[in-house]
Amino acid sequence: xxxxxxxxxxxxxxxxxxxxxxxxxxxxxxxxxxxxxxxxxxxxxxxxxxxxxxxxxxxxxxxxxxxxxxxxxxxxxxxxxxxxxxxxxxxxxxxxxxxxxxxxxxxxxxxxxxxxxxxxxxxxxxxxxxxxxxxxxxxxxxxxxxxxxxxxxxxxxxxxxxxxxxxxxxxxxxxxxxxxxxxxxxxxxxxxxxxxxxxxxxxxxxxxxxxxxxxxxxxxxxxxxxxxxxxxxxxxxxxxxxxxxxxxxxxxxxxxxxxxxxxxxxxxxxxxxxxxxxxxxxxxxxxxxxxxxxxxxxxxxxxxxxxxxxxxxxxxxxxxxxxxxxxxxxxxxxxxxxxxxxxxxxxxxxxxxxxxxxxxxxxxxxxxxxxxxxxxxxxxxxxxxxxxxxxxxxxxxxxxxxxxxxxxxxxxxxxxxxxxxxxxxxxxxxxxxxxxxxxxxxxxxxxxxxxxxxxxxxxxxxxxxxxxxxxxxxxxxxxxxxxxxxxxxxx
Numbered sequence: 001x002x003x004x005x006x007x008x009x010x011x012x013x014x015x016x017x018x019x020x021x022x023x024x025x026x027x028x029x030x031x032x033x034x035x036x037x038x039x040x041x042x043x044x045x046x047x048x049x050x051x052x053x054x055x056x057x058x059x060x061x062x063x064x065x066x067x068x069x070x071x072x073x074x075x076x077x078x079x080x081x082x083x084x085x086x087x088x089x090x091x092x093x094x095x096x097x098x099x100x101x102x103x104x105x106x107x108x109x110x111x112x113x114x115x116x117x118x119x120x121x122x123x124x125x126x127x128x129x130x131x132x133x134x135x136x137x138x139x140x141x142x143x144x145x146x147x148x149x150x151x152x153x154x155x156x157x158x159x160x161x162x163x164x165x166x167x168x169x170x171x172x173x174x175x176x177x178x179x180x181x182x183x184x185x186x187x188x189x190x191x192x193x194x195x196x197x198x199x200x201x202x203x204x205x206x207x208x209x210x211x212x213x214x215x216x217x218x219x220x221x222x223x224x225x226x227x228x229x230x231x232x233x234x235x236x237x238x239x240x241x242x243x244x245x246x247x248x249x250x251x252x253x254x255x256x257x258x259x260x261x262x263x264x265x266x267x268x269x270x271x272x273x274x275x276x277x278x279x280x281x282x283x284x285x286x287x288x289x290x291x292x293x294x295x296x297x298x299x300x301x302x303x304x305x306x307x308x309x310x311x312x313x314x315x316x317x318x319x320x321x322x323x324x325x326x327x328x329x330x331x332x333x334x335x336x337x338x339x340x341x342x343x344x345x346x347x348x349x350x351x352x353x354x355x356x357x358x359x360x361x362x363x364x365x366x367x368x369x370x371x372x373x374x375x376x377x378x379x380x381x382x383x384x385x386x387x388x389x390x391x392x393x394x395x396x397x398x399x400x401x402x403x404x405x406x407x408x409x410x411x412x413x414x415x416x417x418x419x420x421x422x423x424x425x426x427x428x429x430x431x432x433x434x435x436x437x438x439x440x441x442x443x444x445x446x447x448x449x450x451x452x453x454x455x456x457x458x459x460x461x462x463x464x465x466x467x468x469x470x471x472x473x474x475x476x477x478x479x480x481x482x483x484x485x486x487x488x489x490x491x
Contacts, residue, residue: 021046022479024294025278027266027307030058031461032449033298034249035091035468036475040294041256043472043481048259048290050266050280055246056253059421060461062242067415069333069372070365073240076419077329078355078378080203084223084231085462087469095248103235106130110344111199113148114403123404124148128199130229136161138229148195148347153188157196160186165226169219170456175433179217180210195347200224203345203353205458206325206380206425216428216458236343238360269295269307269446276445294475298449298468301426312443318435322452323427325459328382329419330397333363335412336370338405351400353378372414377401390418425459426452439470444478447471 022045026037029051037049055061060079065072081088083103092098108129116124126147130138143154163186167174179201183193193209204220205212224232237244253260267279278290297304305319313319343355357376365372377397379385385393394416402408426432436454439447449471450464457463 022294023275023292024048024296024475025050025276025290025292026296026298027269027278028058028296028298028449029053029056029260029262030298030450031060031088031091031245031464032451032468032471033058033296034245034253035465036296036298036447036449036472037253037258037468038094038256039469039472040296040475041253041258043476045294045479046259047257048261048292049253050261050264050278052263052265054263055242056249056260056262057242057245058464059424060241060245062240062246065415065417067333069335069363069374069414072333072361072363072374072415073242074331074361074419075237075241075357075376077327077421077424078236078353078357078376079241079461080234080236081461082224082231082235083233084227085460087465088460088462091465092244095244095252097244097248100239100244101235101237104233106132106230107232107234109234110341111148111195112344112346112404113195113348114346115348116148123406128196130232132229135226135229136165139225146196149192153192156187156189157192160188161221161226164218164221167218167222169215169222171215172433174215174218175213176430177214178210178430179212179214180208182214182217183209199345199347202380203378204460205428206327207428208381211381212428213430213432215433219456220458236355240360240362266307269297269309271309271443292445293479294445294447296447296449296468296471296475298471300423300450301452304448304450308441309443309446312441312446313437313448314442319437322432322435323429324423325380325425325427326382326386326420326422327424328379328386328393329421330377330379330393331357331374331415331417331419332377332398332401332413333372333374333415334408335372335414336407337373338401338408338411339373339375344404346404349400349404350379350396351377351404352380354401354404375401386420386422390416393418428458439467440474440478445475447475 024040024045024047026033026049029049037047041047062073062075065074092101111126113124124147129142183197198209201209265281267281270277274291275293276295281287297307301319301322308316339356345353355376358374361374363372363374437448438454449467451459453467455463455466
């Protein structure tokens with residue numbers, strides 16, 4: 001490795017040596033790394049962001065696909081956020097993307113039970129929606145009329161909710177028990193777990209109740225459902241995710257003065273008399289050595305483990321004990337409109353959540369007078385199916401979608417394909433809290449970011465953004481930056 005600038009292409013350049021003033025290197029261009037880089041640049045640091053992929057966004061990205069219905073812009077998975085995700089909302093505002101990723105006016109989740117309406121066409125529709133009443137009355141009307149639970153089950157849900165409201169998600173004792181056991185101790189039936197607690201929990205935690213830390217479950221339900229009437233209003237991107245988390249993020253970073261080094265891998269991270277040195281490799285474009293006062297590792301836990309120098313983190317090997325959990329997404333293009341809602345959830349079905357992605361994908365083809373429709377089926381906690389062949393998934397899920405959506409019966413399938421994220425999130429298993437490190441390491445100038453760090457949140461976009469803010473805040477505090485320059489939201 002030799003010091004010096006190495007040109008990497010029209011949008012990627014490594015600055016040579018240490019610039020005047022404090023310099024920072026952020027390794028990883030996902031939401032955590034982008035957030036950290038923006039915050040450090042805003043405080044006046046010279047920042048270089050290194051990313052091995054040719055794009056930003058990490059696991060939040062889009063790609064193009066040719067189908068029989070035309071070219072699609074496909075998100076790798078369905079990503080949503082809630083109104084209570086204040087850090088992510090601030091991130092969207094910084095990128096100028098608020099109007100592209102809007103929120104519902106009020107939480108409204110249609111829940112279909114294809115087996116619950118015997119005698120009424122074989123289908124029962126329930127809705128989880130809020131009013132403007134104060135917490136917890138904002139959900140009282142919806143729960144009282146929720147047809148997927150008996151009156152006795154609804155009453156027990158209320159009692160469990162009141163017990164949940166009194167918990168402190170940060171209590172270490174809660175991290176050591178599983179959510180399912182807690183629910184059973186508080187009178188929740190298997191049906192209540194499926195039709196309510198797991199309906200929300202699987203999508204937000206990427207784990208079923210029996211596999212999830214009670215501390216993280218308490219965080220999700222207390223913050224999302226019991227902190228404010230509108231906390232659980234749902235938002236999702238109306239444009240391809242890449243338009244926001246790559247295109248707009250890249251624009252914001254460049255405007256802030258951040259040097260982007262895409263298609264660039266970080267090698268050894270070492271301490272020297274001049275500060276930190278980061279070896280970078282860029283294949284045919286060459287290699288280099290960056291010197292910085294501050295380094296932020298905004299990469300997955302196993303990659304961070306490999307980059308951390310010895311002595312930088314007590315119990316570094318604990319990072320390897322933080323498991324991962326997969327998410328499977330099934331993509332179906334029909335020759336007609338089969339769903340008239342933007343999304344729905346299902347119970348008593350292998351299908352979990354279904355979203356209409358027609359407009360966001362750019363699909364414009366019509367058959368006769370009917371426009372084609374593109375649906376994305378999002379399957380969290382998909383350990384049992386993540387490696388299933390496409391043919392087997394098609395045989396299982398297309399008939400199920402016809403059962404849930406009568407308009408799909410007889411519709412022609414223009415395309416069916418699968419995207420798999422085998423390590424989509426960290427596994428929120430009981431005990432994971434003690435494994436998650438803080439942003440600050442024991443090595444001055446070296447910090448960690450990523451949804452898997454100790455944010456108090458499960459592996460969400462909110463957790464990723466908060467981790468990047470926390471890392472930048474710790475770095476700027478160590479450098480003695482004035483408080484006014486520090487990001488305010490880091491907890």
